Each structure stands twice: as C-alpha cells, then as structure tokens.
Amino acid sequence: MKKLQNYAHGQWVEGTGDGKTLYNSITGEPIAAATSEGLDFGEMMDYGRRVGGPALRKMTFHERGLMLKALAMHLMKKKKDFYKLSWATGATKPDSWFDIDGGFGNLFANASLRRQFPNESYYVDGEMHNFSQSGQFVGHHIMVPKEGVAIHINAFNFPVWGMLEKCAVNWFAGVPAIVKPATLTSYLTEAVVREIIDSKILPEGALQLIAGSARGIIDHVESQDIVTFTGSASTGKMLKSNPRLIEEAVPFNMEADSLNASVLGEDAAPGTPEFDIFVKEVRKEMTVKAGQKCTAIRRAIVPEKYVDDVRKALTEQLQKTTVGDPNIDGTRMGALAGQEQRTEVREKVNQLLAEQELAYGSLETAELNGADYEKGAFLSPILMVNSDPFNKKACHDVEAFGPVATILPYKNNDEAIKLTRMGKGSLVTSIATADDKTARDFTLGTAAYNGRIMILNRDCAKESTGHGAPLPLLVHGGPGRAGGGEEMGGKRGVFHYMQRTAIQGSPTTLTEVTNQYQYGAKHKDPGKHVFQKHFEELEVGETVFTHKHTVTETDITNFANVSGDNFYAHMDRTSLDGTIFEDRVAHGYFILSKAAGLFVDPKKGPVLLNYGIDNCRFTKPVYPGMTIGVRFTVQEKIENDKLGDENVAKGIVKFMVDIYDEEDETVGLATILTMVKKLDQSAAEQAAKEAENEE
Structure with missing residues (x-):
C-alpha cells in the first residue's frame, strides 16, 4: 500500500513501520498509510529555526505578501486535482470549495495585508511617547518576528483551510511552520504541501510536514516557538498542560470545538x-x-x-x-x-x-x-x-x-x-x-x-x-470551552507570531532605528525641495523649512467667507467672555490650508498627488498678528506595488506638517499622504523619449 510521505529538513521522507491505514469515506476503500516513525522532531525544529527562519526574516512584509500572493495564484491553477482528492474525505463540491478555495483565500487576504505594513522586516507599533520635559527622551514599540518555529496541530475536518489559514499568517510574520494535519485526512494535506514545495515559491525550511503522529514534538519546543492547536477540547487541554510549554513560556493558541x-x-x-x-x-x-x-x-x-x-x-x-x-x-x-x-x-x-x-x-x-x-x-x-x-x-x-x-x-x-x-x-x-x-x-x-x-x-x-x-x-x-485563543484577525493574527519590544532613547536615535521620523528628532537637509525628489531619493528626516506668514483679521474674515464657517470664536470678539480665547482666533483649517500654501512647491515634479490627512491636531490658538511657519518632514516611506490605470510606478510618502509660531511652539500638527513617482519609471520614460527622438 502507498505510504504518505513526510517533508522534513528539506526532503520527502517515508516513515518506517506499517503506519495507520486511511480509507475513502465514500467507498470504504483504503487510500494510503500514514506514519511518521523514524522522524527526528527535534532535528526538524532545528532545521526550521536555522534555515527557514533566517530566510523569511530577511524578507520584508511586502516581499512576504507578494510571496503569499504568488503561492495562492499557483495553487488555484491546481485546485481541480485537490477537489478530486477532497471527494474521498466525504466532501461535496461546496464542502471542497469551503476547504480548498477558502484556504487559498486566506493566502490572498494575508497577502493584501502588506499595504498595512512597512516595507521592512519589522513593524512599528502605536505612537511615540515623550518622557521628558525637553522631548529628548522618548519611547516607542517595535515588533519583530519570533526566531522559532510555528507548530500547527490541525483537525481532520479542514485539511487544506486548517493549514493555510495558520501558515499564511506565520509566513507573513516571518516565521517558518511545521504542520501536523489530523492523520485521518492527511492525504489531502500532503498533496497540497507537495505542490507548495514543488513550486519553490517559499524559501526552503519555511514549511515542513508530519503526515503521521507528532507525539512528543512539544518536548522539543523552545521559548521562541509558537504552538497552535485545533481540535477537541480534551486533546487540547492535554497538550496545553505539557510542562515544556510552561518551562519555556511558549505561546499556545487553542481553538477547540464548541457548542x-x-x-x-x-x-x-x-x-x-x-x-x-x-x-x-x-x-x-x-x-x-x-x-x-x-x-x-x-x-x-x-x-x-x-x-x-x-x-x-x-x-x-x-x-x-x-x-x-x-x-x-x-x-x-x-x-x-x-x-x-x-x-x-x-x-x-x-x-x-x-x-x-x-x-x-x-x-x-x-x-x-x-x-x-x-x-x-x-x-x-x-x-x-x-x-x-x-x-x-x-x-x-x-x-x-x-x-x-x-x-x-x-x-x-x-x-x-x-x-x-x-x-x-x-x-x-x-x-x-x-x-x-x-x-x-x-x-x-x-x-x-x-x-x-x-x-x-x-x-x-x-x-x-x-x-x-x-x-x-x-x-x-x-x-472557555472554545479554547481561549485567537487566530486570523488581520494584523492581530500577525502579531501573534511577533515579539513586541519597547525601545527608548532620543527621538533622533529612534528615528534611525524605526525608519520613521519621531517628533523632536534632528532634521536632515534635503538639498532641494522634497517635492522635487523621487520616491527612492527621499530620506526619512529630510525637512523643508518654509517661508513664514503673519496671520491677519482679513485672513480670518476671508476664510470665513470662502468656507462658510462663521463660528463665533472666529468672528465675534464680543462673545469670548468665559471661553479659552483671548481674541478672534484663526480657523484651524485656515492654518492647515495656509501651511499647505507654504510647504507646497508649485513646480511640476515627482509628486503625483496628495490624497489624505492623518492625525490632524490644532494644539495652540493662533491670533491676528502671530507669525507661522512650517517644518515639513519626510516621516515615512511606504512601497506601493500597484501601478494603477496610469501605469506609473510610485510609492506613498507620509510627510509630517509641523506648524509653529514665532515662539517656536507647535500650533498644529498633521501628516499628509502623497503619491510620489519612482525614479525608475521616470528613467524609463526618459529612455523612451530619447529612443523616439532618435527615430
């Protein structure tokens, strides 16, 4: 009888012994035998840590996301073969769609998450916190991939979805996996894994498979590993009580059958x-x-x-x-x-x-x-x-x-x-x-x-x-009975495979560590206006110091006429008793609009468009006679792999708009989002023009 094979330390391995016979649930005929006898689970885990982990961690979130997309597209082409085999599990065509296409859908969904992550191998979590009066001692959080292996112990009912809904997340996070499907339907999981390995889309060591029993594998876990389990509550509780998990403080995510x-x-x-x-x-x-x-x-x-x-x-x-x-x-x-x-x-x-x-x-x-x-x-x-x-x-x-x-x-x-x-x-x-x-x-x-x-x-x-x-x-x-765990959930699921670490230091140093500009960090001289630089040329921290403008009552009146905002604090000096304002106050949106007039470079350049504002705050009233300027800083660069209808290669750049007064105090703070053309696209256009001229 045919034996299913295990995939361990870079090769297909047939277990020793007769193994467990697996049957077609429709006809009762034997399909194959499954055994993992002879496998060294400790060696498999070491291989994942030594080979798969470093390869995945070298990749950025964007590269991992594109890897998942490529894998999903490859497997979709082979799904008819998987459907034929899924029939033996007792599945109707809609059942197989749920399991097989649903599994591939998880790859696509997690691939799309790359747009919510930086083009880095790590993630900057939340906002910076200031712990000093001068603003030169701050803290932040970063998240990095754990340097262990994700062990997935799955149930028999979803031999494809059960594997891919977990692996899609750990691969995107930068962590390799060892998959232990339920033996009963492991023949379908083995077929999908074989196709994944043959595609060579994943780096070696990112995926290993145990087709038979995995009894004893948890005895080899270390503190950087993660264990997930899907199945009966009784089996989950038995696994969860393993002393090794407690000794090494290994995360154990349990999803149990529930009522x-x-x-x-x-x-x-x-x-x-x-x-x-x-x-x-x-x-x-x-x-x-x-x-x-x-x-x-x-x-x-x-x-x-x-x-x-x-x-x-x-x-x-x-x-x-x-x-x-x-x-x-x-x-x-x-x-x-x-x-x-x-x-x-x-x-x-x-x-x-x-x-x-x-x-x-x-x-x-x-x-x-x-x-x-x-x-x-x-x-x-x-x-x-x-x-x-x-x-x-x-x-x-x-x-x-x-x-x-x-x-x-x-x-x-x-x-x-x-x-x-x-x-x-x-x-x-x-x-x-x-x-x-x-x-x-x-x-x-x-x-x-x-x-x-x-x-x-x-x-x-x-x-x-x-x-x-x-x-x-x-x-x-x-x-409770459902296991007390969580998986999937978009970014939340990715964080399960990462270590959140608090970092502290000066904003300048943390800017260099995170590659995101931290408020209060030193500014870099861009040499020319940042709107005249292509995506690749921009550096985080580059800052344009704009011309200044003295706000007048005429500015306030004109903005009220244009916007229709005649709120009393802007227009009626006699109504300010009992308020926080000392005089007619400039509209916050006028201050932001004037800031745009100050920081925008009007000449045509690589900036394609501004398409949004994040985290806009007005922190200090601006009265007639006060003078404002803008510190306009490259805050973060985000890769964008979509060309769009215009077929232009571009990236997204976040600029910090720090509006300050004559006392050098911030009166408004916002982040604008821009699409900026990439240099290679511009070079390609130039080459095309030169070729056209030669003709």
Whole structure:
C-alpha cells in the first residue's frame, strides 16, 4: 500500500513501520498509510529555526505578501486535482470549495495585508511617547518576528483551510511552520504541501510536514516557538498542560470545538424573512461538511411559541437534503471523514437522546444517493428537541461532531442569553432578528462568551457569509470551552507570531532605528525641495523649512467667507467672555490650508498627488498678528506595488506638517499622504523619449 510521505529538513521522507491505514469515506476503500516513525522532531525544529527562519526574516512584509500572493495564484491553477482528492474525505463540491478555495483565500487576504505594513522586516507599533520635559527622551514599540518555529496541530475536518489559514499568517510574520494535519485526512494535506514545495515559491525550511503522529514534538519546543492547536477540547487541554510549554513560556493558541448556538429572535415569527434565514442557516450548518465544522450550530435556541414551527420547517428542509456520493448529481451532503468518526458521533447522540426527543433522522440507516451505507461513513442528519434546557443540560456539555443539532425553547431574550452562555464559551453565536434593540441586548449579554457574533436579518442576508464562515480579517477563536485563543484577525493574527519590544532613547536615535521620523528628532537637509525628489531619493528626516506668514483679521474674515464657517470664536470678539480665547482666533483649517500654501512647491515634479490627512491636531490658538511657519518632514516611506490605470510606478510618502509660531511652539500638527513617482519609471520614460527622438 502507498505510504504518505513526510517533508522534513528539506526532503520527502517515508516513515518506517506499517503506519495507520486511511480509507475513502465514500467507498470504504483504503487510500494510503500514514506514519511518521523514524522522524527526528527535534532535528526538524532545528532545521526550521536555522534555515527557514533566517530566510523569511530577511524578507520584508511586502516581499512576504507578494510571496503569499504568488503561492495562492499557483495553487488555484491546481485546485481541480485537490477537489478530486477532497471527494474521498466525504466532501461535496461546496464542502471542497469551503476547504480548498477558502484556504487559498486566506493566502490572498494575508497577502493584501502588506499595504498595512512597512516595507521592512519589522513593524512599528502605536505612537511615540515623550518622557521628558525637553522631548529628548522618548519611547516607542517595535515588533519583530519570533526566531522559532510555528507548530500547527490541525483537525481532520479542514485539511487544506486548517493549514493555510495558520501558515499564511506565520509566513507573513516571518516565521517558518511545521504542520501536523489530523492523520485521518492527511492525504489531502500532503498533496497540497507537495505542490507548495514543488513550486519553490517559499524559501526552503519555511514549511515542513508530519503526515503521521507528532507525539512528543512539544518536548522539543523552545521559548521562541509558537504552538497552535485545533481540535477537541480534551486533546487540547492535554497538550496545553505539557510542562515544556510552561518551562519555556511558549505561546499556545487553542481553538477547540464548541457548542455554538443560533438564536431565533422573538420578533422573527414564521413568515418573516428572519425566520426563513434562521431555518436556512441551521440546515446549512447541519449539512455542510456533514456538520463537521468547529463553527457548526449545535443549539438552535427558539421562542417556545415557535418550536413546532421551527421543527416542521427544519424537518422539511432536511428531507430535501439528499445524502450520498458527492460525485453523483443531486447529492447535497456527503459522508463523515471516517467510520470511526461515525461511531463517535453515534455515541454522543445517544448521550443526548437520554434527555432529548429525536425529531428527525436515524442513527442506524440513511437513504443514500449512489453509495453503500455499510462501506462508507454516512450518517443521516439528526435533529432533536430539548423540552427543558435549563435542567436537561447535556446539550450544553456534549458535542456530537456531525450533522447534529438540538432545538431549545426560551421564553424571553434574557432566557436566550442565559441559554447561550450555558455553552461555556463558543466560537460563534448568531441571532436572527429585525429588532436592533434585541440585537444590541443579546450581543452585549453574550459577547464575553463568544469569539464572534453574527447578527442576521433581511438587510444583510443576501451578502452575508453566514453563521459558519470565519473571515481572515476578523478574529477566529473563543473563550472557555472554545479554547481561549485567537487566530486570523488581520494584523492581530500577525502579531501573534511577533515579539513586541519597547525601545527608548532620543527621538533622533529612534528615528534611525524605526525608519520613521519621531517628533523632536534632528532634521536632515534635503538639498532641494522634497517635492522635487523621487520616491527612492527621499530620506526619512529630510525637512523643508518654509517661508513664514503673519496671520491677519482679513485672513480670518476671508476664510470665513470662502468656507462658510462663521463660528463665533472666529468672528465675534464680543462673545469670548468665559471661553479659552483671548481674541478672534484663526480657523484651524485656515492654518492647515495656509501651511499647505507654504510647504507646497508649485513646480511640476515627482509628486503625483496628495490624497489624505492623518492625525490632524490644532494644539495652540493662533491670533491676528502671530507669525507661522512650517517644518515639513519626510516621516515615512511606504512601497506601493500597484501601478494603477496610469501605469506609473510610485510609492506613498507620509510627510509630517509641523506648524509653529514665532515662539517656536507647535500650533498644529498633521501628516499628509502623497503619491510620489519612482525614479525608475521616470528613467524609463526618459529612455523612451530619447529612443523616439532618435527615430
């Protein structure tokens, strides 16, 4: 029988021993054997630290982001092959889309994050803090990649998404990974990893794969490593208690299966769009991936007056859900990942049935579309009703990880909140309601017990991704039973793989360390106006000191006439008693506008446009007779890999606008954002013109 291979220290390695036989969950036929016997986990981790880590840390965020984009585009071309293999896990085409395309989508989403990070290998976090009277002792925070390895121990239900939603983040952060997929469906993960390695898009050492057991790998972790786990709460707790994690203070992120709920609002009566949305979501979460989703709805919390209506509506929908071979037309739900999973789900359902009534389905048989019940790992959808969920509590403690849900009645919104909280922590809870007050009260009442809350109504339903779809730019995780961890979440997820370090010193020194101008640092002479320099020529700290302007009452009156801003403090000297102002005060926006008139160089140059203002503050009143000038400083340079319709290579430059008075005190401070042409584009245009002239 074919053996899956592990990818360790730069080569494909076949484990020793017979390994565990993996079966096609549709036909019951053996697919391959998986074993990791003979692998040296300590050597694999050392290889990741020595080879993969340094290679990734040499890259900037922009380079890593483009790497992820290239990898996503490459894998998309191969996805038909992955779909064929995904079928053996019991997945329908929509199930495979969720797993495979969803995984690639995580690569794309994290690739796009590069625009929120500098073109550096580190990140400057937050704002500078001044700790001295003269402003020459300041502090800041930087974030650098951890110098260890990310170990990802994943669940069987998403062999592609489970790997890529984590790896996309650690690669973008600059950290290599060792992936341990659940053995049951590791054949699909191995196929994707093989394609990733063959593409040579990642630097060597950035990814290693363990196709069999990884028992003992945590014994080799060090303080710079990170461990993530997705799966059952019991396994997660066992791993989390490893003394090595405690000794080395290794971050451990746990995302455990949870008893997620969906609530039908009291206003969502039968016949309303919200009632239909609720029924659709519960049915979908029971049947997509055959209910094998960590976000699946296990508890359908329903006003007691609508229990019979919901039961009837769900039964009708489940009767339309054809179970069978996903390759045969008409099949809407496939199989569980394996017969051992079916056995486990049956055991859990029997525990629940000790307190609950079976409303739909069977544990022993199912009418199948082109498949054999005994050979495959099929199970009928199971819907139950709990008549007394405050006292019959198994539904809040036992999870059957399959196409299983229970209807729970409630009397009012407070009871709905209490029932939701009895799950002791969930990845997600949804509520279908058109009443925004109900939505607000429910959200604030349950947020502490959830990682995500989805509010469904007629306004968002058509565009909603649904109850069970975590999004790369929002956090995924949850408190309590759900594991207490967080992953994804855009920048938040990236920071999980980085070390935040406080740095202190003079603003000039911290400017050099961060490559971002810190207020109060020494200025550099640009030699010529900064608007006449291309993106590559500009240096952080270069400053133009502008001409000065003395503000007059005429300025204030004229600006009021142009802008229509006749606020009393600008126009009526007799109304200033009891205010902070001593005289008519110049409009803040006049001061900023005049500053622009002072710092802008009018001649045509590499600056293409100014497109925004950040962090604008007016810090001191400006009265008639006061004289202002501007210190105009290159604050930060940001790469931009988009050419746009005009096909011009450009970067983004942030300029600090420091407006000061005759006492050298700052009266206004802002950051303007500009697009600046790159030198190479200008050189290319010049070469084209010269060639044209020669012709």
